[in-house]
Amino acid sequence: MNENLNFIENIKPEDIEKRSFEIIGDELGKRGIVLPEEYSHIIKRCIHTSADFDYAETMYFSPEVLDRIMGALKSGATIITDTKMAQSGINKKKLNELGVEVSCYISDEDVASQSKERGLTRSFVSMEKALGIEGPVIFAIGNAPTALLSIVEMYNNGVLQPAAVIGVPVGFVNVVESKELLIDSGIPCIVNKGRKGGSNIAACIVNAIQYNM
């Protein structure tokens, strides 16, 4: 490399992630934060993805949600995301081996036309395509609170029983409320309470879980 780059810490490509997680662990220690051991790999990966230590304080895990997600992945679940970005950020290598498909219906033509007709978001309508899926379904929602509303509505109506929902939409309109609704629904879920989240966070939670299996 160029001599101008000498002040950069010299580190092998394969060691960068390990070093990052060490730094995250050190900083959590300095802040006096002890993560719940069962979930620390997930919370640390959210911090790794965002460089935002708020995630150490705001993540919620419903009882046994990890067992449910890992069980569903092992039996070839379908993961449904609300954005192409989340779909794209999920590492497919191991999932392919497990027979897990990662789907996103947000750009489907029937979703667009129904959304217009019914005055609902495309995110809301795209979740309803889960009803046609055989086998367990895991939702990974990083963008749209209306996607969570759609899932909870189908669950409350008794037509959908998700294996689990990763509910980490981000933003300012109905985001906080949709996450509370999900938690209160009784659906097994992982949520980042508050406004923060994102497609990258939804993807990284799925990755954290599969890398630990």
Added chain:
Amino acid sequence: MNENLNFIENIKPEDIEKRSFEIIGDELGKRGIVLPEEYSHIIKRCIHTSADFDYAETMYFSPEVLDRIMGALKSGATIITDTKMAQSGINKKKLNELGVEVSCYISDEDVASQSKERGLTRSFVSMEKALGIEGPVIFAIGNAPTALLSIVEMYNNGVLQPAAVIGVPVGFVNVVESKELLIDSGIPCIVNKGRKGGSNIAACIVNAIQYNM
């Protein structure tokens, strides 16, 4: 919708984003933050994407960088990202009309093999494929500091003249340093100083610029 959802603010799909930006504007006002007018649409969209008001204080824009980026987009530039997630998050509709292509070489086989041979990250090597591109190149880097190192090295060696670099990698190892290196290089750039950034932020900056053209 189900009656359980009644406490959610009732808002039309097409108004959600507008309402979000109003809330962001209000909160910036309450915090006494006045954004530079020329860049406020970009900074607000970063906050919209992350729900993180830190972006109001840490974004850097080199002189005339927006003119350069808009000029390049109008003349059919290629946008190169360091992740499939950033590539996927960039809205293609208007870019297609402008003849702009959005490319990401991170998963290319020759990138993987060279990366192994040379002991460099795939991100570093994937940037070198820009050298084969005709016409202006804009980089949108949301993940890998080594991608920025690669770009700066090619620039310093006189072989690459990017139209601009959106340099918002996220993380803990060499991230802060790589951004400072980019700023000091003299390459026209948009940077979020510090550790924060991400593929979603890289994509949203491209989107903020094109939506305002």
